[in-house]
Amino acid sequence: MSVTDPVENLQALIRCPSVTPEEGGALTALEAMLAPLGFAVERMTASGDGTPDVENLYARLGADGPHLMFAGHTDVVPPGDAASWSHPPFAAEIENGLLYGRGAVDMKGGIACFVAALARFIGDNGKPTGSVSLLITGDEEGPGMNGTDKLLQWAKARGERWDAALVGEPTNPDALGDMIKVGRRGSLTGRLTVTGVQGHVAYPHLADNPLRTMAGALDALMGKPLDEGTDLFPPTNLEVTSVDTGNSATNVIPEKATATFNIRFNDLWTEETLKAELLDRIGRAARTGGKNTTRFTVEWLGRVSPVFLTRDEQLAGSLSEAIAAVTGRTPQLSTTGGTSDARFIKDYCPVVEFGLVGQTMHKVDERVAVADLEKLTEIYRHFIGRWFALAAAC
Numbered sequence: 001m002s003v004t005d006p007v008e009n010l011q012a013l014i015r016c017p018s019v020t021p022e023e024g025g026a027l028t029a030l031e032a033m034l035a036p037l038g039f040a041v042e043r044m045t046a047s048g049d050g051t052p053d054v055e056n057l058y059a060r061l062g063a064d065g066p067h068l069m070f071a072g073h074t075d076v077v078p079p080g081d082a083a084s085w086s087h088p089p090f091a092a093e094i095e096n097g098l099l100y101g102r103g104a105v106d107m108k109g110g111i112a113c114f115v116a117a118l119a120r121f122i123g124d125n126g127k128p129t130g131s132v133s134l135l136i137t138g139d140e141e142g143p144g145m146n147g148t149d150k151l152l153q154w155a156k157a158r159g160e161r162w163d164a165a166l167v168g169e170p171t172n173p174d175a176l177g178d179m180i181k182v183g184r185r186g187s188l189t190g191r192l193t194v195t196g197v198q199g200h201v202a203y204p205h206l207a208d209n210p211l212r213t214m215a216g217a218l219d220a221l222m223g224k225p226l227d228e229g230t231d232l233f234p235p236t237n238l239e240v241t242s243v244d245t246g247n248s249a250t251n252v253i254p255e256k257a258t259a260t261f262n263i264r265f266n267d268l269w270t271e272e273t274l275k276a277e278l279l280d281r282i283g284r285a286a287r288t289g290g291k292n293t294t295r296f297t298v299e300w301l302g303r304v305s306p307v308f309l310t311r312d313e314q315l316a317g318s319l320s321e322a323i324a325a326v327t328g329r330t331p332q333l334s335t336t337g338g339t340s341d342a343r344f345i346k347d348y349c350p351v352v353e354f355g356l357v358g359q360t361m362h363k364v365d366e367r368v369a370v371a372d373l374e375k376l377t378e379i380y381r382h383f384i385g386r387w388f389a390l391a392a393a394c
């Protein structure tokens with residue numbers, strides 16, 4: 001097997017059925033590719049938080065700085081009904097220039113290309129002046145409790161430090177070179193409960209309908225825009241996702257009403273300023289809309305995903321140049337989409353994301369153009385060269 005060929009690398013990885021939380025042989029296959037290149041490869045099993053144990057991998061080439069990290073995951077989502085696939089989901093068959101298999105684009109393909117790129121770079125130039133590491137988790141598509149977050153903590157405790165990171169998730173909407181992700185919006189979820197006084201609809205003076213205040217509060221939350229967006233972020237957006245009284249009777253004024261809502265927010269806000277603004281809007285609505293018996297509470301649900309933005313010219317610039325050199329296109333710098341493991345890495349070093357075209361991820365017949373694998377390998381090879389050249393210059 002020639003590690004410089006991204007197609008062979010990807011076929012070897014897809015043939016390991018590594019549906020979260022199963023390792024499926026995928027990390028062992030990756031280790032077999034990295035060890036001959038000179039990497040020191042370590043496996044780290046994370047456990048706890050009531051979720052299954054997960055195997056992760058950390059591999060480093062070199063001992064000195066500057067230190068470039070490539071991050072990703074070998075776990076994949078389940079294939080669903082394998083009979084619906086035109087090629088078996090773990091066979092990695094190629095037809096008409098397309099390689100089929102679960103994980104082809106999300107994101108064994110990105111890993112296969114990065115390994116091939118490194119092997120080509122080392123073949124041409126020798127080892128980079130500095131260090132390259134791969135931080136690969138088996139828990140990105142699952143609960144995400146025993147993956148990148150714990151792997152980073154584990155590596156940091158052993159003295160690992162990084163200067164920049166590239167995540168190989170599929171970031172291009174339509175064609176290779178469309179988009180680099182340089183940040184993500186934050187996400188906050190709340191539940192508003194308004195309490196009044198239950199009663200007969202014919203005797204409203206003896207009751208206090210919480211929906212009167214709820215209607216005003218929902219209007220206050222959704223009505224006035226929170227902001228107008230920034231150069232790299234769309235406007236902050238709030239969506240109410242449910243409103244409920246649990247009341248099945250038509251002649252009863254309910255005692256309580258609840259509503260849940262989610263906000264995707266940009267870097268004009270922090271978790272604290274956003275919560276304060278929302279509580280202020282709800283409080284005003286409650287004071288003007290309800291009776292003096294109306295009460296409200298707000299609970300914040302789940303883990304808040306913080307907003308982040310990477311402004312690092314050496315990292316985003318060398319990646320953009322590499323993309324332009326190979327595809328002739330100028331990628332858009334974007335912060336769209338859901339959360340990714342970059343949200344953990346940003347606490348350790350600047351991080352950007354660039355990988356394959358995402359159209360078929362998580363779908364039946366997930367597939368990648370063989371030509372794109374070759375192009376992405378060349379983009380990564382150019383990027384590695386440019387990033388280390390710039391790092392040496394400063």
Ligand SMILES: [Zn+2]
Pocket residue numbers: 073106107140169170
């Ligand atoms: Zn992914």
